[in-house]
Amino acid sequence: MFRLTIAASLLVAGPAMAEQETLALMPLKVGGGLTQGDGDEIGDTLGTMLSQKGKYKVLDRNHMAQMMEEKQLQMVTASDDDFIDLAAYAHAAYFLVGSVGRLGSKRILNVRLVDVDTAATVHAERVSWSNPDLLEELLEGLAGKLSGDAKAAVELDPKFGVRLFHQLNRHACAPRNSVRGRITAHIAGEITVSLGRGHGIGEGSKLQVMKGGDAVGEIEVYEVKASSSKGSYTHLGDTFGGAKKGQPVRPGPLRISVAEFTSRGASGLDGRKAAKQVIDQLKSGAAGCTVAKKQPIKKFADMSDGRKKRMAKKTDAVLTGTILTRRGQQVIEVQLISPADGGIMAQFSVPAR
Incomplete structure (x- = not known):
């Protein structure tokens, strides 16, 4: 069984609708080893999300399943004409019908949004997933597309x-500020230090050469390995003396x-x-x-x-x-x-x- 949770209010801001149109949500057909309970949970979640978008007044799956039972309709044999008659009887402008099953290692959900008056499919979508944790996000996206607000803006908290x-x-x-290393070699003007890519150092990074707690020189890195790097040394201010092996270094700000x-x-x-x-x-x-x-x-x-x-x-x-x-x-x-x-x-x- 899929485990999905629905927030009481979503952060997606959709356009205000002057008048809601009624949408009949039909039970999903299931296959590929999924149970009817799986299909019902997916359908119920999608229906809730569609309601929260505000474009449609959704007649939920339970309501439509009860009407199908009263009219002795079965999902496996029902046709679009049957669904049109059922939706029209419920005074719905649209109905949503679909199926959920398996294709290889993935689960597949296909849905169609059908206009009751014209019998035309006005929107068809397909989503697939292999990680169940992604399903809620995919259904949220699907509800947005069916409601026409996939580009609605999210209102981020000012903080x-x-x-x-x-x-x-x-x-x-903070971790960067605590990184320390040492000069391991100084050969023909080329400085090697014990800080590398694993410490957040990259080509062009500046390393400070320290003496007595003060920065006395700067190394500009031009070659980086996992745990070491090489660069050229520059004196700072009026300080004297070159960079020496064993001298401490620290990276500049990230x-x-x-x-x-x-x-x-x-x-x-x-x-x-x-x-x-x-x-x-x-x-x-x-x-x-x-x-x-x-x-x-x-x-x-x-x-x-x-x-x-x-x-x-x-x-x-x-x-x-x-x-x-x-x-x-x-x-x-x-x-x-x-x-x-x-x-x-x-x-x-x-x-x-």
Whole structure:
């Protein structure tokens, strides 16, 4: 049996409807080893989500199943003409009919939205899943498409950026501020240190060379391995003496760029606005992190590897966010990604509201 939870109120803001049209939700046909209980739970969940969208007054599955029983109709033999007669008898403008089954290792849900007056299918959708935890999100997206509000805007809490910033500080900024290493070699002007990609170091990163608690020099990294890196040394101010083996080093602040946020399912999102909230928080300052780019990055996921590697010279990490529905609540999944190699440096989630 699928276990689905429905929030009392969703965060997706749909357009106000002047008049609701009635939609009859027919029981789903089931196959592929699924039980009728599975089909009923999926149908009930979809019906609830459609009601919450506000476009339709939904006659639920139980109501229509009772009417089918009264008219001695069976799902396995009922035709569209039978459903049209049934929906018309219930004074519905539309009816939704569909099936759920299996295709290989995936579960498949097919639905059709049919106009009772014209008998025309006005909307047909198909969703598939192999992970049951994704089903609620897929049904949310399906309800949005059937209601015509797949692009409705999500209203993010004004404090969303603050909450994300606190998590970012916990998972990335504070740990970065505590990273320490040492110079392991200094040969012909080339400095090797015991900090590498695993410590959030990338090409173009700046490392501070320390002496007595003060920064006396700077290493600009041009070659990075998992646990070591190489770079060139520059004196700072009026300090004397070169970098020596064994001398302590620490990384500069993690240079973070923020990608425009994306959404999954029906929850549309002003991804640029969400990203700017995070950038504004980063600008306020946090030991261990700094803003690399002052504007959100567009279509980071679609960038070529070459372009990402060029970006890595000025950006240590790109923060990405995806809004989705999890257990009936809107959340933002956040990842901190190295543009140099695509590795995930940190990941966490925060409520959208």
